[in-house]
Amino acid sequence: MPLARNAVYRVGRCYMSSWQATAPVLDAAGELLQAWCVTADQHGVDMSIFSAASEWVDRLAVIALEMTCRNARELRPATHEQAIALLDAVVRRLAERGIKTQRRKLHVPLPRADTVPEQGTSRPVPLAITIELEHGWMLVTDEPAAYPLVEIVGRCDEAGIDTLLDLTHLIDEGAYGDAFHR
Structure with missing residues (x-):
């Protein structure tokens, strides 16, 4: 294995x-x-x-x-209401990890780590988690346009939140370089 x-x-x-x-x-x-x-x-x-x-x-x-x-x-919310409820669950799970944030419409901003690379922009910006109904979890830059996007493939339900947060933490810390580099 x-x-x-x-x-x-x-x-x-x-x-x-x-x-x-x-x-x-x-x-x-x-x-x-x-x-x-x-x-x-x-x-x-x-x-x-x-x-x-x-x-x-x-x-x-x-x-x-x-x-x-x-x-x-295949595991993702079917409605905007379900997506909002799931993002609220992300905020609660982050709070359990000692990270304070709040949902802003359809995304949850993450505090910017000191080690995060520029992430697809000309300046370092924080990342945010969002949900697209067609794809599931997405990671975006926390800017007004909320682009570019990186899809996070995993269970897009409450059972998948911890692994989502584990991966976004690694990305935010710069473990994979610029996640938005194409």
Whole structure:
């Protein structure tokens, strides 16, 4: 499992230009890739000749990631009222983590970390979490236009809030550089 999970994490970070996946989505893709590798081994494919960075492992990792992302995207609010209620739940969960903020219409601003890169703008700005009914979680710059957007792929319901906040914290701290760089 660690080999498959590492391959999914690696290709995920390389191929995700306009979206980021939460840890449970990446883990599910790793499990799927591992199952495919086990099946290949059972069908006589000598798995020892392939490394975690081989081209076919990368291709399968991308496919596994796309499949698990599609499943995760199905969990999202159906109405603006549900989206607002979910954003209010994000504010409450942030408060439990010691972060004070409030919902502004359809987005929740995050306090700006000192380490955050410029994030797609000419000056450092705070990030904000929002929800699009067609896609689910989105991360935006906290500016009047609230663009550019980065989709956060993960459960877009109360059960997915903690993994959303874990990922947005990493992005806000600059762990992935400029999340809005295309």
